[in-house]
Amino acid sequence: MKLTDKIESQFRINIIQKKALKRLGLETVRDLLYYFPSRYTEMSKIQKINTIISGETITILGTISKPKISKSFRSKIPMGQATLTDLTGSAHIVWFHQPYLVKIFKEGSIVRVTGKVSETKNYGLTLTNPIVNKSDVLPIDSSDSLFSKENKSNQATQFGYPVYSESRGITSKWIYHTINKILKSDCVNNIIDYLPQEIIDRYKLPSLHTSLVWIHMPQKKEHADIARKRFAFEEIFFIQLTRQKERQIYQELPSYKLKIFQKDINDFISRFPFKPTKAQNNIIKTILADLKLDKPMSRLLEGDVGSGKTFIAATIAYSIIKNRPFDQAKGRQQNFGNLQVAYMAPTEVLAIQLYESFIEYFSPRQNENKLPISIALVTGNGCRKFPSKSASWNKGKQIQTWTPIAKNQLLKWIKNGEIPIVIGTHALISKSVDFENLGLVIIDEQHRFGIKQRMQLIKKRSGKSQKVPHYLSMTATPIPRTLALTIYGDLDLSILDQMPPGRKKVITEIVSENKRNNVYKKVKKELEKGRQLYVICQKIESPDEEDSTKLDIKSVTSEAKRLKKEVFGEYNIEIMHSKIKKEKKAKIMLDFSLHKIDILVSTSIIEVGVNIPNATIIIIEGAERFGLAQLHQLRGRVIRSTFQSYCYLFANAKTDKTLNRLKALSKTSNGFELAELDLSLRGAGLLSGNKQWGITDLGMEAIKNIKMVEAARIEAVKIVKKDRNLDSQPLLAEVVASKNTNLYLE
Ligand code: ADP
Ligand code: MG
Secondary structure, three states: OOOOEEEEOOOOOOHHHHHHHOOOHHHHHHHHHHOOEEEEHHHHOOOOOOHHOOOOOEEEEEEEEEEEEEOOOOOEEEEEEEEEOOEEEEEEEEEEOOOOHHOOOOOOEEEEEEEEEEEOOOOOEEEEEEEEEOOOOOOOOOOHHOOHHHHHHHHHOEEEEEEEOOOOOOOOOHHHHHHHHHHHOOOOOOOOOOOHHHHHHOOOOOOHHHHHHHHHOOOHHHHHHHHHHHHHHHHHHHHHHHHHHHHHHHOOOOOOOOOOOOHHHHHHHHOOOOOOHHHHHHHHHHHHHHHHHOOOOOOEEEEOOOOOHHHHHHHHHHHHHOOOOOOOOOOEEEEOOOEEEEEEEOOOOHHHHHHHHHHHHHHOOOOOOOOOOEHHHHHHHHEEOOOOOOOOOOEEEEEOOOOOEEEEHHHHHOOOOOEEEEEEEEHHHHHOOOOOOOEEEOOOOOHHOOHHHHHHHHHEEOOOOOOOOOEEEEEEEOOOOOHHHHHHHOOOOEEOOOOOOOOOOEEEEEEEEHOOOOOOHOOOOOOOOOOEEEEEEEEEEOOOOOOOHHHHOOOHHHHHHHHHHOOOOOOOOEOOOOOOOOOHHHHHHHHHOOOOOOOEEEHHHHHOOOEEEEEEEEEEEOOOOOOOHHHHHHHHHHHOOOOOEEEEEEEEOOOHHHHHHHHHHHHHOHHHHHHHHHHHHHHHHHHHOHHHHHHHHHHHHOOOOOHHHHHHHHHHHHHHHHHHOOOHHHHHHHHHHHHHHHHOOO
């Protein structure tokens, strides 16, 4: 067997299993070997059947046999019966009044049973109406050599069974056995470790071979822990190697070294109707310092919705276009320089919003006799230019607006440098858009672009010098610092952690089910005043009726129907989710913004980019199932208004932990604090519902650990400095290349 062999060439699998493996992304033997357990069950809590005693409440694990439906002898109560067997013995199970359970727990099902043991005349040890769960854990059976009779002495030290995520057709047990076979074959014995020995030594990591064995077959908890640590570290390390390389390549390119005219900038800032926050000032300072260097800036600015990122972007844009060369003939600095700014937003709506803000920011004020700065808008659906030719002055008051313009004409002006600021959507990336001297690229909501798209814009070299622009990327997605340092490892990080003063806080309440009607009463009052409401549900369709554990998850479709029928009959209700066609979605959002719709029942897709000031209430169903950062984003939908806004969290909070987590949300309005808290409070597995970052559950364990993230970064920087292409470590180079292909598939 070789690591590169296809699974199906080494193991007998049927068509259903084949499909399941495909769903799980498992193709080769190596893929399986790297399919790590999502957790381990602690064996101590499960008793062997030969140790159970009548009168005790116990948990046993075994295989169901001879399930049957019958009626009790005297009272004729319908009942189900079965035998449960493990390696050490068997016990009898009886379900009175629940004969249907026999259909669920069929012959051969592996189940975990908890209940009180009694001794009956006919059946011996019996559990009556116990709790039974299908188990994803392996029973102690003789086909399993690791836990077989010969090996029984090991059971005391065996800390747990690995549990793998399943897919229909592939069980955790199958994965376990198959991986065991792989681990026992030669291909693993000869495996060569690709991590540099230095790093293994420095951080006392186990070797690759040991780690693989320990992660799948740990004899002690520490073994599992240390193996997981190694794989978590290497995942972050690989990402860093790629990011640091990108960073280095970019930073070696020539860029524009800026002269900063502080007075110009102060003047510009003084035109705003507000004073910048301390955080805004600090970040502007940092960025200006970057721009004075002769290498390109590459910086990520993270700031909550409404924290005032556009102001920063505008100020920096201004300082770029004010990079005035010295005019020899006139013996003084010119009024404007010749550098240009490109500002890209992910949607047309956002691009237009930015365009309008910029026109406001850059229009001359009363008695200001400087030329207005030209600003272009480029989208797939048309172009605009500001100011229009017909602009005129009227008693010191400007009458200036934008005008639609033919794309070809506009592109000429961008190319010859006449237009210094260009705002747009993806259309900005297209080959037809050329700049004379592109000095700065700003990307808004950068997580919504793929890295390729970003790179295309950044790499628009221009002018005779073929210089690259400085790069400022902005995002409102609150993610923990460690995660940002990892996935955006090629960027410097600035966090805008202060809100402009005077914002109304969203009143956030956690509501228990019995107060539901009170909330609806309060909401009705707001709707009567003319406000609008979002209702967020987790699922689109009705839940699977058969799976009783999922019955309490509300779905968009059924909740919308219920609200119409039982609660908000007199209001217009519409639904929104990812399966609705693009055009229909846009129409719904438009109708909602025009208040043709009062209540929008939606999945969490309304999270980003939606801004409807009249919608001031949001109800979130099943709030305990969302991450804090995501809840915060959702709540951000009702933050824009001058009206008081409300966020009601309906939560099935069974534990204090869940409740505390949600309470944090009602106390804190800082998205980044919440993201950190989320990371520390939730299990890594839950956090990584964020598959969008391209980091595995295991990698997320590293993200929790700032030391590990820093170590991975430091080591990667060291290596990239010496040997960027990893020429001296071909094995490592190969692994890094193969692992990082699926990153950033945003
Ligand atoms: P975001 O960070 O979400 O892009 P914006 O830049 O759109 O935030 O700013 C939100 C609002 O706050 C805008 O109306 C802007 O004019 C205003 N604003 C920005 N900075 C300040 C400040 N320092 N004081 C008061 N208002 C501000
Ligand atoms: Mg913004």
